[in-house]
Amino acid sequence: xxxxxxxxxxxxxxxxxxxxxxxxxxxxxxxxxxxxxxxxxxxxxxxxxxxxxxxxxxxxxxxxxxxxxxxxxxxxxxxxxxxxxxxxxxxxxxxxxxxxxxxxxxxxxxxxxxxxxxxxxxxxxxxxxxxxxxxxxxxxxxxxxxxxxxxxxxxxxxxxxxxxxxxxxxxxxxxxxxxxxxxxxxxxxxxxxxxxxxxxxxxxxxxxxxxxxxxxxxxxxxxxxxxxxxxxxxx
Numbered sequence: 001x002x003x004x005x006x007x008x009x010x011x012x013x014x015x016x017x018x019x020x021x022x023x024x025x026x027x028x029x030x031x032x033x034x035x036x037x038x039x040x041x042x043x044x045x046x047x048x049x050x051x052x053x054x055x056x057x058x059x060x061x062x063x064x065x066x067x068x069x070x071x072x073x074x075x076x077x078x079x080x081x082x083x084x085x086x087x088x089x090x091x092x093x094x095x096x097x098x099x100x101x102x103x104x105x106x107x108x109x110x111x112x113x114x115x116x117x118x119x120x121x122x123x124x125x126x127x128x129x130x131x132x133x134x135x136x137x138x139x140x141x142x143x144x145x146x147x148x149x150x151x152x153x154x155x156x157x158x159x160x161x162x163x164x165x166x167x168x169x170x171x172x173x174x175x176x177x178x179x180x181x182x183x184x185x186x187x188x189x190x191x192x193x194x195x196x197x198x199x200x201x202x203x204x205x206x207x208x209x210x211x212x213x214x215x216x217x218x219x220x221x222x223x224x225x226x227x228x229x230x231x232x233x234x235x
């Protein structure tokens with residue numbers, strides 16, 4: 001059913017040539033796991049069955065040989081897939097999903113820890129927007145605070161129309177690079193309570209006007225390497 005259903009019923013994606021991609025992901029992956037369990041049981045059932053005739057013995061040996069051959073090919077995947085991304089796995093990194101930021105973006109790491117430890121509820125935070133599968137939206141993703149715009153294509157995918165997230169691309173840019181009046185109006189529009197400026201914000205918006213945030217808000221945190229700063233907007 002998990003394989004057949006997406007052939008007829010699916011949530012239409014934004015991709016022109018792959019419009020049922022996410023439905024396939026969600027359902028067919030589940031069927032793969034179920035089929036793996038069934039295949040495991042089937043293999044044990046066949047191998048454990050006693051062969052009485054010569055034909056049955058030859059068939060059983062052939063089945064075992066073919067099964068082992070194909071299983072070995074399947075087992076090669078995790079070996080190469082894991083090592084290609086994580087290396088030799090000889091250095092334990094822990095289970096903290098933000099640990100990698102210590103070496104990649106120390107300022108991001110420290111502000112995430114600060115927010116999670118000191119800021120209650122879910123006030124809106126401003127950070128740079130970017131493409132999917134990049135480091136953008138890392139503050140909101142690791143703190144649970146909503147932001148004006150995260151991964152644009154994902155926002156588009158979830159809402160079904162590019163007209164919804166696309167205007168926010170320029171608005172986020174204007175929030176960082178625009179004059180104080182424009183920034184203040186957009187802050188009120190999206191009820192922004194915190195503004196974050198880190199390495200990615202400086203790269204994305206080279207004309208960033210940080211001085212205006214010193215007027216519109218108060219600095220509540222600055223990273224130890226001075227690469228990142230968090231402002232709280234005045235009431």
